[in-house]
Amino acid sequence: MEKIKIATIEEVEQKKQVVKRFLGKTYVIRKDGDGYIVLEYMCRHQGADLTTGKEEKDIVICPRHKWKYNKNTGENFEGNGEPLKRYPIEIVGDKIFIILGSDE
Numbered sequence: 695m696e697k698i699k700i701a702t703i704e705e706v707e708q709k710k711q712v713v714k715r716f717l718g719k720t721y722v723i724r725k726d727g728d729g730y731i732v733l734e735y736m737c738r739h740q741g742a743d744l745t746t747g748k749e750e751k752d753i754v755i756c757p758r759h760k761w762k763y764n765k766n767t768g769e770n771f772e773g774n775g776e777p778l779k780r781y782p783i784e785i786v787g788d789k790i791f792i793i794l795g796s797d798e
């Protein structure tokens with residue numbers, strides 16, 4: 695397991711959404727109720743970067759083949775049903791860390 699700092703609480707609070715790219719992947723960090731959520735923002739079909747997709751309310755539409763996801767929860771409701779990968783996080787002070795598993 696690996697722990698990587700992905701954002702600060704201040705960044706997320708100010709911007710509502712923070713996008714980070716590392717290890718060849720795109721991650722989105724958002725508020726989630728009283729906490730925060732980190733989603734791997736890559737389509738579960740063929741890996742398109744969803745930050746380039748069209749957004750309609752709570753939905754993001756993949757720019758390649760139009761699979762649809764709930765941009766807040768990662769739920770996939772037009773596609774194969776596989777949700778966006780959600781990562782466990784740890785908050786230390788004002789820093790948000792993503793916990794990467796051994797499969798990363």
Ligand code: FES
Pocket residue numbers: 737738739740741742756757758759760761
């Ligand atoms: S890559 Fe997203 S629907 Fe095909």
